[in-house]
Amino acid sequence: MSQSETRETASSLGLALLGSELRVLFRRRRTWAMLAALAAVPVLIAVAVRLSDSPDTPGDGPAFLSNITQNGLFVGLTALIVSVPLFLPLTVGVVAGDTIAGEANLGTLRYLLVAPSGRVRLLLVKFAGAAVFCVVATLVVVLVGATIGAVLFPIGPVTLISGDTVGVGGYALRAALFAAYVSISMLGLSAIGMFISTLTTVPVGAMAATIVLSAVSQILDVLPQLSAIHPWLFSHHWLGFADLLRTPIDFTVFGENALLQLGYIAVFGALAYGRFATKDILT
Structure with missing residues (x-):
């Protein structure tokens, strides 16, 4: 078999594995329950504002x-x-x-590795699946918010924080950038969670540890005594997308956030590989 045929086979195998991963992920009731819970957030906000008798006070x-x-x-x-x-x-x-620990807990991890997938490819596919979920989860919040907002409230030109006004189309572009920004923000946490998932066969433990770390990072980020480490925390730029509501759009924080998340992906991806490559799966 030539090198080009080998690469095509490897690419086809990777895509097939990713397709299988996404089908499994989005067929789970748990996944749909989480997406439904996220969709409920904008609905609850809109309904609460619509039913409120008191005017909203800026700053509250x-x-x-x-x-x-x-x-x-x-x-x-x-x-x-x-x-x-x-x-x-x-x-x-x-x-x-759940990426690795879930497979180990179910006993399916060894069968995935018996297939000619390789541990590196499996890790990449698992991370890609988690990344797709980040995008879908963020889009659910944005799209459901836009829909319920259009149903319950008037829609029109948007006044940006820079004082300029843009039409619905201009705001839609910014909404897409909001979704991209938040999706990228979650990728560092996904890499951390995947690494933790390689350390255990108990998925609930890996899930809990990942969620706790996200809370710890945010707590550390609000302590002024630790300001020196704030720029290095993966949650530091999570809410930094306000600059996208300016004209012209300021992409400075967007780039800083992307570089920060890329660093976490590189570090914890390497740690996950180091752990997973030496982990005894077949015993």
């Missing part, structure tokens, strides 16, 4: 909450701000913590 509650009654497009953005600190890390931690 999550950012942009007071703007919802004037423009329903702010529902999705407000829901993202509410979801990023807790709900999204919780669901991502469940998926990432």
